[in-house]
Amino acid sequence: MRTSEGVFECGDLALQRGGTLKGARIVYKTFGTLAAKRDNVIVYPTSYSAQHADLEWLVRPEHALDPSRYFIVIPNMFTNGLSSSPSNTPIGNGGDFPEVTTYDNVTQQRRLMAEVFGVDRVKLVYGWSMGAQQAYHWAALFGDAVERIVVNCGSARTAPHNFVFLEGVRTALQAARTPRDGLRAMGRIYAGWALSQTFYRREMWRGQGYTSLEDFLVRSWEAGFLRRDMADLLAQLWTWQNGDISANDLYRGDLAMALAGIKAKVLLMPSATDLYFQTDDNRAELAHLKRGKLVEIPSVWGHRAGNPRDNPDDAAFVDAQVKELLDA
Numbered sequence: 074m075r076t077s078e079g080v081f082e083c084g085d086l087a088l089q090r091g092g093t094l095k096g097a098r099i100v101y102k103t104f105g106t107l108a109a110k111r112d113n114v115i116v117y118p119t120s121y122s123a124q125h126a127d128l129e130w131l132v133r134p135e136h137a138l139d140p141s142r143y144f145i146v147i148p149n150m151f152t153n154g155l156s157s158s159p160s161n162t163p164i165g166n167g168g169d170f171p172e173v174t175t176y177d178n179v180t181q182q183r184r185l186m187a188e189v190f191g192v193d194r195v196k197l198v199y200g201w202s203m204g205a206q207q208a209y210h211w212a213a214l215f216g217d218a219v220e221r222i223v224v225n226c227g228s229a230r231t232a233p234h235n236f237v238f239l240e241g242v243r244t245a246l247q248a249a250r251t252p253r254d255g256l257r258a259m260g261r262i263y264a265g266w267a268l269s270q271t272f273y274r275r276e277m278w279r280g281q282g283y284t285s286l287e288d289f290l291v292r293s294w295e296a297g298f299l300r301r302d303m304a305d306l307l308a309q310l311w312t313w314q315n316g317d318i319s320a321n322d323l324y325r326g327d328l329a330m331a332l333a334g335i336k337a338k339v340l341l342m343p344s345a346t347d348l349y350f351q352t353d354d355n356r357a358e359l360a361h362l363k364r365g366k367l368v369e370i371p372s373v374w375g376h377r378a379g380n381p382r383d384n385p386d387d388a389a390f391v392d393a394q395v396k397e398l399l400d401a
Contacts, residue, residue: 074133074140078102081148081185083157089321092171096162099185100155101125101148104132105140107190114195115145116182118207120380121313122301124155128204130382137395138199146190148182150203152308159304170308175203175316179210183218194218197399201225201379202350203309206316212337213318219337221398225391226344226370226379228354230317230328235349238266239314243307252303259306260294269346269375277373281383332361339365340398342391344378368394 083097102125107114115138119128125147132138132145149156151173159170186192198219200208205227212222213229228235242259249255272278278289298306318324319331339362343352352369359365372378372387381387 074104075106076102076104076140079189081181081189083181083184086177086181088171089174089176090172094151094157094162094171094173094177097151097157097181099148099151099157099181101146101185102129103147104129104138104145105143107144107192111190111192112194112196113143114186114190114192115143115197115199116186116195116208116211117145117147117199118178118182118204119147119150119153120200120202120204121309122153122298122306123204124153125149128201128380136388137392137399143196144190146186148185150178150207150309150312151181152305152312154302154305158302159308160302170304172315173308173312174320175206175210175312176214176321178312179207179214182207183211183215195220197221197223199223199225199395200227202227202376203313203316205350205379206231206313206318209318212335212339213331214321214323216334216336221338221340221401223340223342223395223398224355225342226347226350226376228316228350229332229358230319231314232349232351232354234351236314238349239310243310246303246307253299255303256298256301256306257295260296260298261290263298264290264294266348267376269348269373271346271373272375275373329361332358333363335362335364337364338398338401340394341365341367342370342379342394343367344370344372344374344376346373346378347376350376 081099086094086097152158198208198211205224208222209229212219245258246255283289319328324331341355370378378387
């Protein structure tokens with residue numbers, strides 16, 4: 074499989090909410106070969122706390138994101154520790170890292186595609202979770218430049234209950250005595266939200282090689298967040314809480330208008346047991362979409378059904394739906 078990695082220098086980026094991100098950079102990885110007509114492009118944005126290495130398992134010939142057919146670009150979100158983030162960007166003068174919106178992310182991702190690859194139209198934007206929010210932004214903001222999007226366990230606007238869940242995570246991080254204590258607490262909070270009650274009732278973690286519930290919490294959830302920088306996670310959490318495809322000059326806060334303005338084919342793919350990106354939010358969005366389809370993942374894996382690296386049944390379901398969309 075042909076791959077390459079690069080850095081797109083955005084320059085000094087004037088941000089949507091004010092302030093400037095000086096020397097902004099997007100780290101990205103590509104898979105496959107760009108067709109001569111530049112018509113085989115899939116953009117695959119990262120999700121919360123994830124870096125491209127965490128998501129590239131899905132980019133394989135046996136999956137829908139097949140690098141033998143498509144040219145797939147994974148742009149790392151600002152604040153994820155690879156692209157410009159608190160942990161790698163000197164601010165100076167005691168200042169704080171500026172507030173970066175999803176709008177800021179996708180406008181620079183579109184620049185990346187145009188200026189580095191000469192691509193002005195993409196076949197698909199595929200996203201899970203915060204990646205799904207970015208996919209929705211691509212479609213709402215860039216009109217004819219986007220043919221299709223997959224919104225996998227995501228939403229057009231962060232729901233109030235989702236916001237409150239994230240407030241619990243934020244407070245745990247900020248109240249901790251040390252960053253390490255905060256990240257361990259965050260892992261345990263997150264474990265209860267990202268997987269369903271049925272997952273735990275059936276002790277499905279046993280099938281993943283863990284010897285006890287405590288072992289699962291420590292080696293899966295605590296360890297996962299301990300890889301990351303606390304300031305990065307807090308900055309990205311702000312981006313998530315303020316996700317809204319209508320929060321811009323084009324739609325002026327009118328979510329129904331933003332949804333109705335999407336020209337792309339939209340596959341809404343929530344998980345039946347997701348505790349914070351709920352199917353009801355997608356159902357409400359579907360009513361305003363011109364070319365929308367909703368297919369619920371029939372899973373007990375909660376939010377993680379949308380990123381089923383360790384779950385072959387859900388992976389097969391997701392692949393089948395995405396392949397159908399791409400072949401349409």
